[in-house]
Amino acid sequence: MNNLMEFISQMIKDTGKGLKGYLKAQLILMGIIFIILAIGLRILKVPYFIWISIVVSIVDVLPVLGAGIVIVPWSVISFILGNSYLGKGLALIYIILIITRQILEPKIMGKEIGVRPLYTFLATILGSLIFGPIGLILGPLIAVLVTSIIRTKKNIDSRK
Numbered sequence: 001m002n003n004l005m006e007f008i009s010q011m012i013k014d015t016g017k018g019l020k021g022y023l024k025a026q027l028i029l030m031g032i033i034f035i036i037l038a039i040g041l042r043i044l045k046v047p048y049f050i051w052i053s054i055v056v057s058i059v060d061v062l063p064v065l066g067a068g069i070v071i072v073p074w075s076v077i078s079f080i081l082g083n084s085y086l087g088k089g090l091a092l093i094y095i096i097l098i099i100t101r102q103i104l105e106p107k108i109m110g111k112e113i114g115v116r117p118l119y120t121f122l123a124t125i126l127g128s129l130i131f132g133p134i135g136l137i138l139g140p141l142i143a144v145l146v147t148s149i150i151r152t153k154k155n156i157d158s159r160k
Contacts, residue, residue: 003156010152019143021112026061028108033057033067033097040093044086060097066098114151115143 034057034141041049060067071094078087106124110117120140 007152007156010155011148014147014148014152018113018115018148019141021114022109022140025109025112027104028112029101029105030057030061032104033060036100037067037093038073038094040089040096044089044093046086060101066101066134068094071097109140113140113144113147115140115147119143119147 016029035055037053037056038049041052046052056067056070059061059065059070062069075087075090078084078090094126104119106117109115110120113120113121120143123139123143124136125139127135127142129135131138
């Protein structure tokens with residue numbers, strides 16, 4: 001019974017650390033997205049570029065929707081209204097955001113939640129396949145939980 005309590009206590013601590021890391025990773029990614037947006041929108045001479053960058057970087061955290069829910073329609077409307085400079089610029093910013101997120105998210109997430117980047121990437125993909133859009137969040141969280149269980153079991157076994 002004492003081992004079970006120790007296991008549960010250790011697992012709760014480890015999982016809490018993983019969840020804190022997940023939030024920290026999201027904030028880091030949000031900051032990077034904000035910087036890219038602010039620089040890009042400033043170059044395009046968009047008024048209120050700081051406020052727009054803040055809003056879009058927050059929206060970017062949402063699974064599936066992300067920054068594209070704002071930037072893609074904005075780019076299309078810019079083309080329709082004849083402002084191809086802004087339309088092309090927004091499209092380029094969006095491509096840069098996608099590439100940046102695809103490259104950095106598994107690395108940052110893996111580092112902060114204590115799960116290897118490949119496992120984080122696979123957990124994100126599997127989560128989205130199994131649970132749909134919400135799986136993009138659930139996948140890494142489940143990876144944190146599984147990693148926590150394995151780590152806790154190894155720690156307890158090594159003390160015996």
